[in-house]
Structures are given as structure tokens and as C-alpha cells.
């Protein structure tokens with residue numbers, strides 16, 4: 001799916017239009033009637049093509065998008081810009097909740113960097129869990145055929161580069177190994193306010209939910225990539241929350257989100 005973002009603001013030059021999907025940026029300062037009309041027609045056409053069109057004119061939101069867009073230029077990331085923004089917003093929403101933050105499924109640190117920056121001055125501890133080497137564990141019969149053992153494998157030098165990228169970030173902790181069997185013990189007595197899961201597989205998602213749910217404070221958020229699009233992730237969430245109060249909220253792209261009550 002192509003993601004287009006569209007913003008419209010009034011400035012000295014008249015209204016300003018922008019549509020972008022990470023690759024294409026279309027911007028026009030439309031003072032004159034024909035350009036303005038053309039831009040409205042273009043938007044209509046994009047919507048008809050089922051392009052994902054959203055509106056941003058809030059200054060803070062625009063700053064978050066600019067940051068994410070900049071990150072896209074320099075770091076590999078498996079999420080769309082819209083998903084990255086969703087993570088950023090969810091981290092901000094938990095600023096008043098006590099507890100550390102965590103991500104399981106870090107790979108080269110794309111979404112982890114978003115979480116790290118969105119923490120802002122709170123500087124809550126951020127715990128990053130991944131095999132950081134072996135990549136995905138063995139998929140199960142509940143997983144789609146496209147997930148393969150060792151996908152997202154990284155080398156020692158790549159792991160060093162990921163750690164270097166976080167060198168100036170405060171209170172970030174790397175946990176290398178299979179989660180939770182190898183690394184869960186390091187945080188077993190901690191409480192959490194935000195957890196991002198991006199592990200692709202049934203067993204990893206199920207284990208992560210079993211580990212973090214009891215340690216998540218009220219108002220804390222668990223967000224996961226691939227709730228739509230990866231049958232193992234869907235099954236793990238649906239099974240785990242079947243007998244819980246919290247609804248699993250499907251977001252507009254592949255993610256889902258749960259707020260602990």
C-alpha cells in the first residue's frame with residue numbers, strides 16, 4: 001500500500017500542499033486559483049486509487065513527521081512512516097505512566113531509535129531485546145510460510161554499529177539472545193509503561209505478551225507490528241487477550257495496540 005501524507009497550511013505565499021510517501025514529495029505553494037484546484041483534484045485522484053491520505057497541520061505532529069522522515073533517510077526500517085508515527089505518538093501518550101520501556105525485535109534499531117527519541121526528557125530506561133545475530137527463531141505451524149529461521153540475521157560488526165548509533169542516547173540497554181529464555185531475567189523485577197513488539201512469529205509474540213502483560217502498569221501501552229499480515233502474531237494476540245478486559249485495537253496499517261486497564 002502506498003502511503004501519502006498531505007498537509008495544508010496557510011502562509012505568506014498562500015496555501016501550501018504536500019503529499020509524500022517516503023519516496024515522492026509533491027509540494028506546491030498555491031496562491032493562484034488553478035494550482036489550488038489542481039492540488040485538490042490530485043488529492044481526490046489519490047484517494048480514488050486507495051492511496052492513504054492523512055492531514056497534518058499541527059506543528060508538533062509536523063515536527064514528529066520531519067524527525068521520522070529524516071530517520072528514514074539514514075536507517076533501515078521495516079515499518080511504514082505511518083506506523084513509525086504511531087509508535088512515536090504512543091510513547092508520548094505514556095509519558096505520565098511510571099515504568100521502563102522495551103522493544104522486542106530490534107533488528108538494526110529503526111523503531112528503537114524512534115522510541116528512544118520520543119521518550120524525551122523523561123529518559124525512562126529503554127530495554128532492547130533481540131537475538132542480535134541469529135535473527136528469527138524457528139517459525140511454528142501457526143506462522144505464515146514467508147517467515148524463515150535466521151531472517152534478519154546480523155553480523156558482529158553490524159551489532160557494533162547499532163550499539164554505536166545509540167551511544168549518545170541515555171539509559172538504553174541492549175539484551176542479546178532469545179527472549180525471554182536468555183534475557184528476560186535481566187528485567188524480571190521491573191515495571192513497564194510502553195512495549196513495542198516486532199517479532200513476526202507466534203511463539204515470540206506469545207512469550208513476549210506473557211512476560212510483559214503482568215509487568216505493565218495501568219495505562220501502559222503494548223503495540224505490535226504485523227497484527228494484520230502475520231497470522232502467528234494475530235493468533236498470539238487474539239488468544240492471549242481472549243479472557244482479558246482489554247480490547248485489541250487494530251490500527252490503520254499492520255499494527256495493533258492495547259492499553260492496560
Ligand SMILES: C[S@@+](CC[C@H](N)C(=O)[O-])C[C@H]1O[C@@H](n2cnc3c(N)ncnc32)[C@H](O)[C@@H]1O
Nearest residue numbers: 078105107110111130131135152178179198204
Ligand atoms: C522485523 S525484525 C524487527 C525490525 C525492527 N523493529 C526495525 O525497526 O527495523 C524482527 C526481529 O525480531 C527478532 N526476534 C524474533 N523473535 C525473537 C525472540 N524470541 N528473541 C529475540 N529476538 C527475536 C529477530 O531477531 C529480528 O531481528
